[in-house]
Amino acid sequence: AAGVIQSPRHLIKEKRETATLKCYPIPRHDTVYWYQQGPGQDPQFLISFYEKMQSDKGSIPDRFSAQQFSDYHSELNMSSLELGDSALYFCASSSGYEQFFGPGTRLTVL
Amino acid sequence: EDKVVQSPLSLVVHEGDTVTLNCSYEVTNFRSLLWYKQEKKAPTFLFMLTSSGIEKKSGRLSSILDKKELFSILNITATQTGDSAIYLCAVGYLYNQGGKLIFGQGTELSVKP
Numbered sequence: 724a725a726g727v728i729q730s731p732r733h734l735i736k737e738k739r740e741t742a743t744l745k746c747y748p749i750p751r752h753d754t755v756y757w758y759q760q761g762p763g764q765d766p767q768f769l770i771s772f773y774e775k776m777q778s779d780k781g782s783i784p785d786r787f788s789a790q791q792f793s794d795y796h797s798e799l800n801m802s803s804l805e806l807g808d809s810a811l812y813f814c815a816s817s818s819g820y821e822q823f824f825g826p827g828t829r830l831t832v833l
Numbered sequence: 834e835d836k837v838v839q840s841p842l843s844l845v846v847h848e849g850d851t852v853t854l855n856c857s858y859e860v861t862n863f864r865s866l867l868w869y870k871q872e873k874k875a876p877t878f879l880f881m882l883t884s885s886g887i888e889k890k891s892g893r894l895s896s897i898l899d900k901k902e903l904f905s906i907l908n909i910t911a912t913q914t915g916d917s918a919i920y921l922c923a924v925g926y927l928y929n930q931g932g933k934l935i936f937g938q939g940t941e942l943s944v945k946p
Contacts, residue, residue, distance in 0.1 A: 756933060765921060765936035766876070779931025813875060815934075820865050820883070820925065822934060824875040 725749055727816050727825030735831045736804050744799040744828045748816030754778070755797040756822060757789060760811040772797055804832045835860040839922050839937035847945050850912050854940045856922030857904040865925040866898055866905050867934065872918040879907070881925075912944045 728747040736742050748755050754773045758766035768781035772791035783789075786804075791797045801808060809832045815822040837858045846852055858866065865883045869876035880889045882898035882905060889896050893912075898905045909916055919941050923934040 754932060758934075765938050766934075768933040768935065771931055771933055773932075779926075779933050781933060817932065819928075821867065821878055821881050822925070823878055824869075826875045 727814055727823055729812075729814050729825035729828050731828060732826060733829050733831075735833065737833050738804060738806065740804050740832075742801045742804060742830060744801070744812050744814075744830070746797045746799070746814030746816075746825060748795050748797070748814070749818075749823060752816035752818045752823075753795065754817045755791055755795070756815040756817070757783075757797070757799050758813045758815065758824075760813060760827075762810070766813060769799070801830075806832050808832050835924075835935060837922055837924050837935055837937035839920075839940050841940060842938060843941040843943070845943045845945065846912055848913055850944075851908065851910045852912060852942065854907040854909075854920050854922075854942070855904065856906070856937055858922075858924045858937075859903065860924045860926070860935065862927045863900075863924060864927045864932070867923045867925060868896055868905075868907050869921040869923065870918045871921055871939070876921055879920075909942075912942075914944050914946055917942055917944045 756771040757769040760766040769783040771779045775791045789799045811827045813827045814825045840855045868879040880896045885900040896907045919939040922937040
């Protein structure tokens with residue numbers, strides 16, 4: 724069965740650089756969620772989209788922005804990267820109740 | 834403030850043991866409670882519970898929700914080394930409140946041979 728696809732899987736950036744993370748939800752899933760998981764931490768909700776509109780916003784820094792496109796894929800744009808942004812970034816997709824997670828993008832900021 | 838609390842935070846058992854993981858929550862706009870297994874990668878979906886008292890079962894794993902007392906348990910019987918992982922409990926918000934998940938801290942289970 725098709726799963727959530729995220730790219731890239733690993734990303735290394737320097738401080739103050741910009742990063743773009745991509746998420747391709749499971750086909751026919753209309754909702755995408757982004758989560759950030761720091762080392763040894765539980766996933767923290769960042770932002771979500773339903774039918775290409777932002778549906779909820781969590782603890783997402785102003786330096787981050789996201790959108791969902793007409794094909795339902797989503798991109799998380801992160802600017803002015805800081806060391807503390809190093810984390811695993813998960814995308815999850817849903818068509819109702821369950822959320823299925825992608826493999827994550829491991830971002831390292833040097 | 835909404836929160837999800839899991840206990841214990843870590844657990845070491847031997848193969849064949851039975852374990853019970855706990856999850857309690859205080860969440861407004863509750864819609865569902867979900868259990869995930871995380872092994873150094875993405876959380877893998879195990880169960881979603883929306884109704885009290887109805888046990889969900891998958892092989893050696895089972896889970897039940899008590900919406901009156903606001904907790905859930907995840908049972909694993911006849912544990913195997915492959916069960917070693919972090920087990921995350923998450924509460925899902927009502928869809929009209931965004932549907933996001935908030936997670937507990939996780940229980941790190943280690944199953945020794």
